[in-house]
Amino acid sequence: SQDPLKWWAAKEAAYPSVAVIARHILAVPASSVPAERIFSLGGNIVTNKRTKLTSSNVDSLIFLAKNMP
Numbered sequence: 001s002q003d004p005l006k007w008w009a010a011k012e013a014a015y016p017s018v019a020v021i022a023r024h025i026l027a028v029p030a031s032s033v034p035a036e037r038i039f040s041l042g043g044n045i046v047t048n049k050r051t052k053l054t055s056s057n058v059d060s061l062i063f064l065a066k067n068m069p
């Protein structure tokens with residue numbers, strides 16, 4: 001029921017190194033956009049004409065599509 005950023009601000013003197021890391025991590029806003037993009041990409045790769053692809057091939061194609069320039 002307490003704000004984690006406020007808690008770490010209060011405990012910063014006791015845990016200075018961890019407080020810096022906690023503030024950095026806790027300040028990142030939650031977002032589902034990257035996951036939605038991957039699902040969309042998967043839907044573009046697995047089409048009616050590509051129903052015989054194995055799951056490992058689909059994983060490889062998604063990985064390549066997301067990581068190739």
